Each structure stands twice: as structure tokens, then as C-alpha cells.
Amino acid sequence: MAVASYFYPPLAPYASDSRRSRGRLVAEPSSPTRTEFHRDRDRIVHATAFRRLKHKTQVFVAPEGDHYRTRLTHTIEVAQIARSLARALGLDEDLAETLALAHDLGHTPFGHTGEDALDEVMRPYGGFDHNAQSLRIVTRLERRYAGFDGLNLSWETLEGLVKHNGPLIGADGKPTERYAKHGIPVAILEYDALQPLDLASHASAEAQAAAIADDIAYDAADIDDGLRAGLFTLDDLAAEVPLAAEFLAEIRGRYPMLEKSREINELTRRVITRLVEDVIGEAGRAIAALAPASVEDIRAAGRTLVQFSSVIRDYDDGIKRFLFANVYRHPRVVPIRRDAAGVVRDLFAAFFEHPTAMPPQWSADVELLDEARRARRAADYIAGMTDRYALDEHRRLFAQTPDLR
Incomplete structure (x- = not known):
């Protein structure tokens, strides 16, 4: 039984079309009520690894307070932005959302601190990369189905998961800059041998939309969380980030007596809106110039099409420099990150x-x-842990465990 036509909204000719999917590693009958990308989205939402994101932190390790982002709330925000971009650009919204929901499945406890520590101890054995770990989860580690390990997702979802930040191999056959030093992760190469993911090409526009949505959500979320945690003030931000200064002047001119919490929200929502609208405009211009007739033209374009304009890219770089100095390297955060890294190293040595x-x-x-x-x-085992479970395991195995607050 074929999926009803109303499940397939009109798409741009360069969008990914689930009716033309390259399929799944293990063949399955099609669903009478869902497209292939819709099924992928549902499988991710029901995965154990997705539920664990609820108790994995973003920047703040074991934060005091219930209003800071976790990997799960960040993921939901990325999915919302990715769908908005996909809709504006005529892309498949289900695939864009699927990739957004899956993009952080491979993250360790304690955010990037945990990933860096695990990569350090795994360096003699191929290192650790959260994108490669996401692929391991959805192709091997999730064990829910009788007929296969993993989630048996469509080729397009796996491609986007691996290549949403661009090709892994250059035209010369060598790893691209990101993997030049240590090589492409073994997990990606092993799966590519089973079902080639065209590692030398760009991914679909839907994967590119999910990647830039992650960037946008990160900027806004870390500004919001950093302000609410008192790591810096609105005036600190405005003094170094022109885009924030522009928005803050507008907010204070219109609402001079606004309470701080609302002022923060007004700023962060303006950041998201400006960045989203810029991506839509810039991607629209880039796609129009290329005039792609299919998703294969997107893959063969030789560059990322769904991205910021040069002006907003400069603003984005400024935001990231500010956040690096005032959040990730804040005196209150650095010792917590150091202790969290020690927990991961201890657990690896023990196991x-x-x-x-x-x-x-x-x-x-x-x-x-x-x-x-x-x-x-x-x-x-360690990568799958939540922050709380990692600390519990450390207390079980060691006499002293740091209080990560």
C-alpha cells in the first residue's frame, strides 16, 4: 500500500525526496502512513540514546537550577530552527528535523569537556568523535528491533548525520581539514564499507540546514544561559558584539523599564530571528545562482549552500569569540570542566x-x-552515560568524586 499523496508536500526540485531514497541497509516494507524520513524521525525519538539527552548538559556541568539547557532541550530548539529553514527553502522538513534530532546522540556526559577527555584517552585506539559515535549508535549500539542492530535508518539520514559539516574526503582522496591530523574515524570508514556514504561530496540541503540550525541555537542558548548564570552582563556582551549592541539599544529604546529576564529573552529571540532570516536569504541567493535540478546537484556543488552571509558570519564569529572567553573559559566554569574531565578519564581507566x-x-x-x-x-559505555549516571558510577568505583557545581 502506497503512502497517501498528502504525506508528500510540494518540494523544490533540489530537495531530498523520500520516494527516491537510496534505501536502508536492511530492506524493509514501506509504511502505508509515513514517508521514509518520517519513519527515521520516529525511530530516533523512541531511541534510548535520545531519551538520555535529557540528563546530558550543554556547557554547564550539573547546573544549579532547572532552566538551563540540556542536550535534549538544545536538540528540540535545533529541530525547530531546522524545520523553519527547510520550509522556507522548499526542502523536506521531516529529513531536516530528523537530522537535527539525531545530531547530538553521540555526545558524552559533561558536554564537549567529556568528549575531549574521552578522545584523549582513546587516542591510541582511534580517538573519539561524537559524529562517528552518533553513527555507531544508530547503526549498531541501539538494540530495539528483532531484524537488525541499530535503527536501520535511510541512506539520506545516515549521509546527513556523517556529512552535515561537509565532505570528509577532498578531491585528492585525503581527509579534509577536520580529519587531516588523525584521519577519518574508524566507525565511519567501517560503515562506509558496508553502505558507501559518498564521503567526498557535500550532503543534502536538509543536512546543511540542520548544521546551521545547530550553530544558531548554540549562539542564542549560550548567550541566554550565560546571562542567566551571571557569567557576564548584557552590557558586557554589547560592548564586544555589535549585533547584540544593536538589539539591546532597540530593546531599551522601546521598553526602557523592562525587567532583566524579559530583556534577555528579547535579545536572544532577536538573535535567532536575524540569523535565521539571513540564512534563508543567503541560501536562496546561492541556490538560485546554482539553479540545481536535483539533490545530486546540491551534493556536487563543491561548497555549502545553506550558510550565513559574510556580514552575519563575521557577527557569528564575534559571538563565538565572546562566548569562548566569557563562558567556556570563565573562572567559575574552568575548574568544573577540569574535574569533569577527570571523572571521564577515571572511568575509562577503570573499565x-x-x-x-x-x-x-x-x-x-x-x-x-x-x-x-x-x-x-x-x-x-561511557559515552552513553548521562552526567548523573557518570557521577554515580564514579562514586561506586572511587573513594572521592568531585562535586561538579
Whole structure:
């Protein structure tokens, strides 16, 4: 039974069309009520790894207060922005949302601090990369279905998950800049051998929309959380970020007596709106100049089409420089991040040397694994932990555990 035509809204000719999907690694009958990308979205939402995002932090480790973002709330915000971009550009909204919902599945506990620490201890065994870990989760580690490991997602979703930041291989066959030093993660190469993901091409416009949506959500969220945490003030931000100064002058001119919490919200929503509208305009111009007739033309364009204009890119760079100095390297945050990294390193050492300290489903047959695969097993277990569970495991194994507040 075919999916009803109203499940397929009119799309631009360069959009991804689920009716022309390259399929799934394990063939499955089509759904009578959902498109292929709709099914992918649902499978991600019901995944165990997706639920765990609720208790994984963004920047603040174990924050005091319930209003700071977690990986889950950030993911929802990215999905909302990605859908908005996709709708404006005539793309498949389900695929854009799917990629937004899946983009952080591979993140460790304690945000980028945890990822850096896990990459450090895994460096002798291939390192750790959260994009590669996301791929491992959806192709191997989730075990929900009788017929296959992973979620058996469509080719287009897997491609976007791996390549949303651009190609992994250059025209010369060598890894692109991001992977030049350590090479492409083994997990990506192993899966690419099973189902080639065209690592030398760009991803779909939907994947590009999800990637820039992540950027936009990060900027706004870290400004919002940093202000509410008291790491900097609105005036500090305005003094260094011209876009923020413009918005703050507008807000205070129109609402001179506005309370601080509303002032913060007015600023962050203006940031999101300006950046979203800029991407829509810039992408529209780039796509019109290319005149792509298919999604394959998007992949072969040789550059990212869904991106900021040069002016807003400069503003975005300024926001990131400010946040790096005033949030990620803030004196209150640095010692917490240091202690969090120590927790991850301790856990890896414990589970690598004593695999039976992990639950049975993780320690089963570990004596049959070589050193590299034993290390990867420990990394998989740690990467899946929430912040709270990682601290609980550390307390179980060690006499002293830092209070990450």
C-alpha cells in the first residue's frame, strides 16, 4: 500500500525526496502512513540514546537550577530552527528535523569537556568523535528491533548525520581539514564499507540546514544561559558584539523599564530571528545562482549552500569569540570542566583495566576482544552515560568524586 499523496508536500526540485531514497541497509516494507524520513524521525525519538539527552548538559556541568539547557532541550530548539529553514527553502522538513534530532546522540556526559577527555584517552585506539559515535549508535549500539542492530535508518539520514559539516574526503582522496591530523574515524570508514556514504561530496540541503540550525541555537542558548548564570552582563556582551549592541539599544529604546529576564529573552529571540532570516536569504541567493535540478546537484556543488552571509558570519564569529572567553573559559566554569574531565578519564581507566566493572551486557565476551576493541567497548559505555549516571558510577568505583557545581 502506497503512502497517501498528502504525506508528500510540494518540494523544490533540489530537495531530498523520500520516494527516491537510496534505501536502508536492511530492506524493509514501506509504511502505508509515513514517508521514509518520517519513519527515521520516529525511530530516533523512541531511541534510548535520545531519551538520555535529557540528563546530558550543554556547557554547564550539573547546573544549579532547572532552566538551563540540556542536550535534549538544545536538540528540540535545533529541530525547530531546522524545520523553519527547510520550509522556507522548499526542502523536506521531516529529513531536516530528523537530522537535527539525531545530531547530538553521540555526545558524552559533561558536554564537549567529556568528549575531549574521552578522545584523549582513546587516542591510541582511534580517538573519539561524537559524529562517528552518533553513527555507531544508530547503526549498531541501539538494540530495539528483532531484524537488525541499530535503527536501520535511510541512506539520506545516515549521509546527513556523517556529512552535515561537509565532505570528509577532498578531491585528492585525503581527509579534509577536520580529519587531516588523525584521519577519518574508524566507525565511519567501517560503515562506509558496508553502505558507501559518498564521503567526498557535500550532503543534502536538509543536512546543511540542520548544521546551521545547530550553530544558531548554540549562539542564542549560550548567550541566554550565560546571562542567566551571571557569567557576564548584557552590557558586557554589547560592548564586544555589535549585533547584540544593536538589539539591546532597540530593546531599551522601546521598553526602557523592562525587567532583566524579559530583556534577555528579547535579545536572544532577536538573535535567532536575524540569523535565521539571513540564512534563508543567503541560501536562496546561492541556490538560485546554482539553479540545481536535483539533490545530486546540491551534493556536487563543491561548497555549502545553506550558510550565513559574510556580514552575519563575521557577527557569528564575534559571538563565538565572546562566548569562548566569557563562558567556556570563565573562572567559575574552568575548574568544573577540569574535574569533569577527570571523572571521564577515571572511568575509562577503570573499565578498560577491569571490564567486568561494567554491566553484563557491556562486559560479555570482553575477554575475546583485542585491546583496541576493549577500549572502544569502554568508550561506548561511557559515552552513553548521562552526567548523573557518570557521577554515580564514579562514586561506586572511587573513594572521592568531585562535586561538579
